[in-house]
Amino acid sequence: MSRPTIVAMGGGGFSMEPDNPLLDDHVLELARTERGRERPRVCFLATASGDSPAYIASFYAAFARRAEASHLALFLRTVDDVESFLLDQDVIYVGGGSVVSLMGVWRAHGLDEILAECWRRGVVLCGLSAGSLCWFQDAVSAFHGEPTSVGGLGLLPHSNCVHYDGEPARREEYRAAVGRGDVIPGYAADDGVALHFVGTDLARVVSSRRDRAAYRVEAVEGEAMEVAIEPDFLGAAPPLAVA
Secondary structure (H helix, E strand, O other): OOOOOOEEEOOHHHHHOOOOHHHHHHHHHHHHHHHOOOOOHHHEHHHHOOOHHHHHHHHHEEEEEEEEEEEEEOOOOOOOOHHHHHHOOOOEOOOOOOOOHHOOOOOOOHHHHHHHHHHHHOOOEEEEHHHOOEEEEEEEEEEOOEEEEEEEOOOOEEEEEEEOOOHHHHHHHHHHHHHHHHOOOEEEOOEEEEEEEEEEEEEEEEOOOOOEEEEEEEEOOEEEEEEEEEEEEHOOOOOOOOO
């Protein structure tokens, strides 16, 4: 039986790195290994962007030749049995945008419980930016202005911060929030870096770019302590196996 798996990208994938498919290739190969289907079924959720037609079109352009690609729109629903549809996927790929809006819409449509069941049954969950923050208990969002703490689905009992190398204000607020105890300890990722969780444990860190990192961030005597985690660069074709 497939293991509960989440690949949380700090930034990257088809929408941020259209000429660098390493992170998306990693997710597809992971799905083949875990789910046993050579041409994985991949469903895109663009909820955080309001189901942007341009975003959905770019997903199909990136995945249609490599997978059985589909999308689930919630603002203009075209799928009647959402639970069966999502449980039949090998990968659920969540795009970026507003994690606050995403969480509100998902809960209104019951996707919070459905996605938790998908995770338990081994459907590979992944995404970037808001599509990373949503899987964690706590996160720092900067979509609506100043960085602020928000809650996610809580599948992963950690906090999360994305775009760690590209948004200094978000990084500063995340460190401060961890230090204050406003969010629980957790993980941050630079653009091009993905946190690969098996169950609730971090199993591996991978990257599509050299000279990038992930970080474990904890509170020590009211101050944030940040420890860098060097990723496996996917361009070097490291082995896929995780402990």
